[in-house]
Amino acid sequence: xxxxxxxxxxxxxxxLLSACASQKTPATADVAVSRAAVENAxxxxxxxxxxxxxxxxxxxxxxxxxxxxxxxxxxASDLAQQAQADAKLAQSKATSAKATSAxxxxxxxxxxxxxxxxRANKQ
Amino acid sequence: MKSxxxxxxxxxxxALSACSSAPLTTxxxxxxxxxxxxxxxNSAVTQYAVPEFKAATEALNAANAAAADRQSTEKIxxxxxxxxxxxxxxxxxxxxxxxxxxxxxxxxxRDQVRLEARTVEAETAKRSAEQAQAExxxxxxxxxxxxxxxxxxxQQTQALAAQLxxxxxxxxxxxxxxxxGDVLFNVDQAVLTSGxxxxxxxxxxxxxxxxxxxxxxxxxxxxxxxTAHNLQLSQRRAEAVRSALAQAGIDRSRVDxxxxxxxxxxxxNESAGDRQLNRRVEIVLSEPGKPIQARR
Numbered sequence: 001x002x003x004x005x006x007x008x009x010x011x012x013x014x015x016l017l018s019a020c021a022s023q024k025t026p027a028t029a030d031v032a033v034s035r036a037a038v039e040n041a042x043x044x045x046x047x048x049x050x051x052x053x054x055x056x057x058x059x060x061x062x063x064x065x066x067x068x069x070x071x072x073x074x075x076a077s078d079l080a081q082q083a084q085a086d087a088k089l090a091q092s093k094a095t096s097a098k099a100t101s102a103x104x105x106x107x108x109x110x111x112x113x114x115x116x117x118x119r120a121n122k123q
Numbered sequence: 124m125k126s127x128x129x130x131x132x133x134x135x136x137x138a139l140s141a142c143s144s145a146p147l148t149t150x151x152x153x154x155x156x157x158x159x160x161x162x163x164x165n166s167a168v169t170q171y172a173v174p175e176f177k178a179a180t181e182a183l184n185a186a187n188a189a190a191a192d193r194q195s196t197e198k199i200x201x202x203x204x205x206x207x208x209x210x211x212x213x214x215x216x217x218x219x220x221x222x223x224x225x226x227x228x229x230x231x232x233r234d235q236v237r238l239e240a241r242t243v244e245a246e247t248a249k250r251s252a253e254q255a256q257a258e259x260x261x262x263x264x265x266x267x268x269x270x271x272x273x274x275x276x277x278q279q280t281q282a283l284a285a286q287l288x289x290x291x292x293x294x295x296x297x298x299x300x301x302x303x304g305d306v307l308f309n310v311d312q313a314v315l316t317s318g319x320x321x322x323x324x325x326x327x328x329x330x331x332x333x334x335x336x337x338x339x340x341x342x343x344x345x346x347x348x349x350t351a352h353n354l355q356l357s358q359r360r361a362e363a364v365r366s367a368l369a370q371a372g373i374d375r376s377r378v379d380x381x382x383x384x385x386x387x388x389x390x391x392n393e394s395a396g397d398r399q400l401n402r403r404v405e406i407v408l409s410e411p412g413k414p415i416q417a418r419r
Binding site for chain 1: 175201204205208209211212215216218219220222223225226229230232233236237239240243244247
């Protein structure tokens with residue numbers, strides 16, 4: 001191979017490699033972020049309060065990890081983003097369910113107390 | 124040749140125009156758009172989930188842009204799905220924050236109601252304490268009254284006992300008997316002497332102070348003289364006592380009168396002394412509220 005072609009060839013190879021590397025890095029980051037999101041959702045009680053969303057997130061996270069291992073970075077990234085969206089939904093659902101039941105409980109308390117008070121006032 | 128090309132060109136043109144005019148969308152993107160409209164009209168979302176809804180809107184814009192760019196269905200679905208989940212997340216965040224606000228308000232209400240309940244409790248306790256005190260006061264007053272009544276009754280009983288002792292009364296089965304001897308009447312007359320009047324006044328006092336008692340006045344003589352005269356005399360002497368009592372303010376209905384003549388002597392009629400004992404008036408004072416038994 002003549003030196004005339006060496007430099008362009010090297011450049012092309014580097015460009016290809018860097019392209020590969022630039023796809024791999026965001027996919028890895030996406031999967032890591034999704035894994036953290038799934039963990040947060042689990043800690044928020046999503047297993048009990050948003051089981052469907054949490055299950056979807058876990059499955060997609062698994063598929064994303066597999067795609068990452070298969071070096072299918074595009075698919076890994078897509079699945080990781082979906083898993084992250086699912087996990088965040090699961091977490092917010094769990095949080096809102098807890099907040100709603102806490103509010104309902106206190107509202108019920110208020111209702112009962114007010115009834116007792118009304119009875120006491122009538123006596 | 125030329126005529127053959129026209130249908131082909133037309134069909135190609137139609138195919139091209141169909142491609143360009145048909146808006147490229149997917150069911151996931153349609154759903155995400157609908158969800159976005161619903162979230163936008165939810166005041167809780169626009170109030171409590173502003174950053175989440177902004178992120179969801181950006182995600183939907185990206186999906187819409189991909190659709191406008193006529194990118195692959197997979198790419199559009201991917202972006203639309205993420206947008207749909209972000210819209211749902213914004214809804215949930217709004218619900219959670221609203222519930223937190225509700226919780227805060229309900230907690231304040233609960234504190235308020237508890238405070239009211241304690242106030243009512245305290246007032247009730249105060250009222251019942253006051254009531255208990257009033258009741259205790261009333262009970263004490265009643266006890267004092269009862270005590271006073273007892274004392275009064277005792278004083279009355281003592282007074283009566285003293286008065287009866289003064290009248291030389293005797294307790295018998297028929298009641299308390301006071302005997303007015305012959306010396307309290309003028310000889311052979313139904314007129315009380317001043318001593319007799321004084322005794323009757325004392326008896327009137329007893330009757331005035333013991334309104335639940337009545338009296339039976341019985342007159343007796345000795346066996347001297349005719350039976351008719353003796354009956355009449357004993358009757359008139361008893362009547363004289365009743366008249367004296369009436370003058371002292373004792374109602375006649377409380378006073379009964381009998382004349383027995385020479386019947387029921389308390390001594391023999393042989394000696395002058397014994398005969399004097401037989402000439403007498405006996406006053407039977409009833410027990411409170413009870414009638415006097417007749418002489419048998």
